[in-house]
Amino acid sequence: MTDTFVTPQKRTIAYHLTDGTGPMVVFLGGFKSDMNGTKAVFLENWAKKVGRAFLRFDYSGHGESSGEFEDGCIGDWFDDATAMLDLIAGPVVLVGSSMGGWISLQIARAQSGRVAGLVTIAAAADFTEDGFWVGFDAAQKAELEAEGRVAVPSEYGDPYIITKRLIEEGRDRFVLRKPLSLPCAVRFLQGTADTSVPVSTALKLFEHAECADMRLTLVDEADHSFSDAACLELIVASITDVLAARETGTR
Incomplete structure (x- = not known):
């Protein structure tokens, strides 16, 4: 069932929250996408299977949330995401796809004490x-x-x-033109056949960010959707990896 809440900016945000053990995994979708996409639903099903707390939501102007897409901007959607995080307690693992990758990087920079792990999929930085x-x-x-x-x-x-x-x-909101220190284990995922976010962006991000435990994985011939069976399993493996890094104290 879809729940909603109203942000401090009076925008109504639709979301699905799955109870489970923490840290909660939070999926941040892409530009003009919604929380019913393949990756978001697959990860929710995985979370239910393993008992992991999980959250997916629609930014304002997207999916089931209020507002018009054309009225929004990156800052609005960043505010929507941080308002969502204010609803839940404890550390989170952010999984950001495309624009959601850019927003998750901003959150990790702004709320370093909150973010326990970060996985990005074709992060559309800047x-x-x-x-x-x-x-x-x-x-x-x-x-x-x-x-x-x-x-x-x-x-x-x-x-x-x-x-x-x-x-x-x-x-x-730039992250490639300003210092970017990431507080947790980070896994960047990128397809080589992505025509929306080029491999050069992933390489630039990898070289620019500062992090003690950071990896970039390039998947040959994977496109921007990153939604075939192998890619979906790689996302799960990356989430599991950053969670393990946190639990063992490597980050």
């Missing part, structure tokens, strides 16, 4: 700048400035409407 703004031609940049928004083709269906606010606010 993508509003490096994925959208840098890729816009002069006409698109002019349209964004004049109209406040521009439509960008998407391989997942309808075009993305990219707003000026999304671009400008994203610049306050």
Whole structure:
């Protein structure tokens, strides 16, 4: 059953919470995705099977949560995620997919005492700048400035409407252009056939971040969805790995 709560910003967030042992695993989805995606549901089923506490949710403007997607920005969705964490007690293991990877890195930086482990899947670090703004031609940049928004083709269906606010606010959220010290065991996962987040981004993140226990795994021919059986099992193995690192005190 879907539960909801209202954030301090008066946004209604839909979520599914599974009881179990901690640290709780929290799944953070991607740009314009929702909590009913393959990875989120697979991980919830895994958590139920092993008795692990688990949380999946929709950012505002996504899925079953309130608001319009086009009104949101990275900071809003970061605030939604941190408000969700305020609902639960104790340490968490963050599993961030694409944009959720970027947001989970921000949370790990801002709440270092709370994050017990971090797994990212094709972390789209700074993508509003490096994925959208840098890729816009002069006409698109002019349209964004004049109209406040521009439509960008998407391989997942309808075009993305990219707003000026999304671009400008994203610049306050950078993790690749500011120091990034991560407080826990970290596992970065990346497919080599990903056309949305290139391997170069994963390598840049790996080289930039500071962490005593950090690994990057490249999966040959895996795409951005990272949702075939082998990839899903690798996500679970990575979660298990960071949990083991915490329990043995290696981080």
